[in-house]
Amino acid sequence: MASRYNYGPQRGGKFFRTLGVEPAxxxxxxxxxxxxxxxxxxMLSQAFxxxxxxxxxxxxxxxxxxxxxxxxxxxxxPDAFDFGSVFSPGAKTDLYLPVIMNDIRDGGNTLxxxxxxxxxxxxxxxxxxxxxxGPHLPFSLQHPEYGGGYEVKLIGMKDYVSGKLRRSxxxxxxxVGLILLIVCVNLSNLLLSRAAARSQEFALRSALGAGRARxxxxxxxxxxxxxxxxxxxxxxxxxxxxxxxxxxGSIALPLLSSVRVDGRALAWTLLIAVATAxxxxxAPGLKISDGSLQDALKDNGRGTSEGRKHERMRSVLVIxxxxxxxxxxxxxGLLLRSFLRVLDVDLGFEPSRAAAISLDYxxxxxxxxxxxxxxxxxxxxxxxxxxxxxxxxxxxxxxxxRSWGISVKGREYRKGELQDTFVYIVSPGxxxxxxxxxxxxxxxxxxxxxxxxxxxxxxxxxxxxxxxGEDPIxxxxxxxxxxxxxxxxxxxxxxxxxEGNAGWQMYLPATQQGPEGAQLVVRTKLPPATLATTxxxxxRQMNPGQPATEFRPIQQIVDHAVSPRRFFVLLVSIxxxxxxxxxxxxxxxxxxxxxxxxxxxxxIRMALGATQARVQLGAMRLxxxxxxxxxxxxxxxxRLISSLLFATAPTDPTTFLSMVLLLGAVALxxxxxPARRA
Numbered sequence: 001m002a003s004r005y006n007y008g009p010q011r012g013g014k015f016f017r018t019l020g021v022e023p024a025x026x027x028x029x030x031x032x033x034x035x036x037x038x039x040x041x042x043m044l045s046q047a048f049x050x051x052x053x054x055x056x057x058x059x060x061x062x063x064x065x066x067x068x069x070x071x072x073x074x075x076x077x078p079d080a081f082d083f084g085s086v087f088s089p090g091a092k093t094d095l096y097l098p099v100i101m102n103d104i105r106d107g108g109n110t111l112x113x114x115x116x117x118x119x120x121x122x123x124x125x126x127x128x129x130x131x132x133x134g135p136h137l138p139f140s141l142q143h144p145e146y147g148g149g150y151e152v153k154l155i156g157m158k159d160y161v162s163g164k165l166r167r168s169x170x171x172x173x174x175x176v177g178l179i180l181l182i183v184c185v186n187l188s189n190l191l192l193s194r195a196a197a198r199s200q201e202f203a204l205r206s207a208l209g210a211g212r213a214r215x216x217x218x219x220x221x222x223x224x225x226x227x228x229x230x231x232x233x234x235x236x237x238x239x240x241x242x243x244x245x246x247x248x249g250s251i252a253l254p255l256l257s258s259v260r261v262d263g264r265a266l267a268w269t270l271l272i273a274v275a276t277a278x279x280x281x282x283a284p285g286l287k288i289s290d291g292s293l294q295d296a297l298k299d300n301g302r303g304t305s306e307g308r309k310h311e312r313m314r315s316v317l318v319i320x321x322x323x324x325x326x327x328x329x330x331x332x333g334l335l336l337r338s339f340l341r342v343l344d345v346d347l348g349f350e351p352s353r354a355a356a357i358s359l360d361y362x363x364x365x366x367x368x369x370x371x372x373x374x375x376x377x378x379x380x381x382x383x384x385x386x387x388x389x390x391x392x393x394x395x396x397x398x399x400x401x402r403s404w405g406i407s408v409k410g411r412e413y414r415k416g417e418l419q420d421t422f423v424y425i426v427s428p429g430x431x432x433x434x435x436x437x438x439x440x441x442x443x444x445x446x447x448x449x450x451x452x453x454x455x456x457x458x459x460x461x462x463x464x465x466x467x468x469g470e471d472p473i474x475x476x477x478x479x480x481x482x483x484x485x486x487x488x489x490x491x492x493x494x495x496x497x498x499e500g501n502a503g504w505q506m507y508l509p510a511t512q513q514g515p516e517g518a519q520l521v522v523r524t525k526l527p528p529a530t531l532a533t534t535x536x537x538x539x540r541q542m543n544p545g546q547p548a549t550e551f552r553p554i555q556q557i558v559d560h561a562v563s564p565r566r567f568f569v570l571l572v573s574i575x576x577x578x579x580x581x582x583x584x585x586x587x588x589x590x591x592x593x594x595x596x597x598x599x600x601x602x603x604i605r606m607a608l609g610a611t612q613a614r615v616q617l618g619a620m621r622l623x624x625x626x627x628x629x630x631x632x633x634x635x636x637x638x639r640l641i642s643s644l645l646f647a648t649a650p651t652d653p654t655t656f657l658s659m660v661l662l663l664g665a666v667a668l669x670x671x672x673x674p675a676r677r678a
Contacts, residue, residue, distance in 0.1 A: 026075030040071035048094035223281025325583035326630020332576035348493030350435025355528030391430025394515030421504035441488030623667035
């Protein structure tokens with residue numbers, strides 16, 4: 001049975017109970033099941049239980065085949081618990097196994113500690129206790145060369161899950177607010193123009209006894225109808241979009257699978273709808289009810305220009321609308337330019353035309369047997385036509401990582417001087433298959449066997465930090481306490497994210513170290529998807545039990561890593577385009593209405609010598625003022641999103657100029673048609 005799984009608690013069911021999770025069926029793990037040589041057991045996620053076992057409750061207590069081993073299902077977790085969505089966004093976790101510490105003791109820094117504070121205790125108090133315990137932990141005592149102190153850093157679960165997204169969410173809220181304001185301004189302009197055209201009607205109604213409050217109530221009722229219709233339409237779109245996003249596994253955002261339109265969202269929507277209706281309906285209502293019958297007849301008399309009071313208000317609204325759209329466009333432009341810079345980053349490897357697949361094999365923990373199995377796998381896979389090179393690694397860049405320690409033999413370090421080093425256990429040919437660049441030295445070879453001198457390849461960052469100004473080739477490093485010969489240096493690889501700096505990295509031969517599984521990486525002359533069937537067939541010739549796991553292009557892993565920024569930029573860009581569209585509608589509507597009201601005036605002005613260009617320029621005046629105001633606001637707003645930008649200045653002149661030209665062109669087009677008609 002092929003599936004994805006995570007190791008569960010060390011002490012019975014305390015992991016799940018610490019998180020407040022109880023099984024939907026069955027029970028949690030017991031303490032005895034987390035001890036060496038205990039009988040294999042597993043818990044299933046709700047989704048996997050429904051998908052694989054058709055929600056059959058009888059599976060609890062039954063045995064399933066897990067990587068050739070019989071494991072008893074002891075429980076089904078509730079549907080509300082989504083481990084991947086919280087701890088590994090974008091990943092799906094189907095099975096949970098109790099961790100056996102002896103089996104992973106040499107695996108490196110792969111565990112995360114989850115705890116719950118006692119009632120009344122604070123995170124600061126817990127951190128103070130952890131600082132006292134750090135120097136006395138076994139790791140600190142066994143490795144005095146690290147400065148004699150293991151640093152323990154506690155992070156609140158809320159900050160761990162969503163802390164990095166807080167600023168992005170604030171920016172999205174800001175973008176939504178700007179769109180809401182633009183909509184309100186647009187509708188205010190619409191109702192103001194409509195109310196101005198109905199001034200005589202309202203004046204006559206007022207003369208017949210209708211009070212000011214009654215007139216305002218009527219206009220507010222009309223605005224509530226408009227707002228209500230828009231709310232219903234918007235909710236329908238929201239339901240469709242959130243349902244789609246909740247089933248997207250390609251976007252690495254925490255808790256995305258739990259996104260839905262719930263009762264609180266509906267309550268906020270209702271509140272915003274009412275507030276919006278009041279916001280865009282109150283100004284026209286106050287304006288139209290604040291005047292006499294005489295004023296109304298003067299302002300709207302046949303053949304006269306429109307009343308200056310109404311014209312000034314509409315002018316202010318249009319300027320505000322254009323300014324808000326300018327802020328949105330500049331912000332979206334900066335984020336888009338930043339995202340393009342991320343895509344241009346040198347990852348340290350070449351993802352194109354490379355793909356990976358998880359392997360299943362049994363070496364019994366014997367390095368010599370593992371070496372023979374891996375050698376045979378690579379020999380057969382490389383014989384497939386169109387495959388240029390192949391290699392194996394237990395982890396891939398931009399994927400799950402673990403860290404070990406590395407230092408120079410005989411040298412002592414101050415606390416914090418050494419860093420945890422990402423470790424990859426690989427086969428010969430892996431560096432070439434993944435597209436990494438060997439700067440100096442040699443690659444790992446099959447001659448680096450279990451009885452040979454232990455060897456390691458480090459990245460440039462490690463070489464520069466441990467041997468500054470020296471050639472590290474041939475030097476002896478301490479890797480997990482073992483003397484290890486440095487045989488090569490590779491270019492830095494961005495192992496955690498495309499946006500972060502490369503950390504410390506080292507590559508060890510699988511013939512000398514125990515890997516955590518195996519990922520077969522192939523580089524092809526053809527699109528990787530075309531070789532999936534051939535590669536799977538070859539693997540099953542050697543191992544009929546090879547599970548039908550996904551043949552993933554490496555580019556897909558890169559796309560998954562940058563998916564949060566892509567998703568964020570996409571949303572902001574959609575808001576910016578919508579703001580631009582609404583602003584252009586506002587400009588068109590106001591200028592068109594103004595031209596209709598002032599046709600005779602414009603005709604007289606042109607008869608007296610005013611040129612067509614002068615009339616069109618007058619129509620563009622509001623848009624130009626709005627752009628100027630928007631530019632000033634954009635300079636301030638851009639600094640608020642500076643932490644979200646990558647290799648892009650918040651005052652990037654190219655972005656500002658491009659967005660201003662775009663907004664100006666759209667405004668010119670929106671105002672040209674009615675001005676041309678005039």
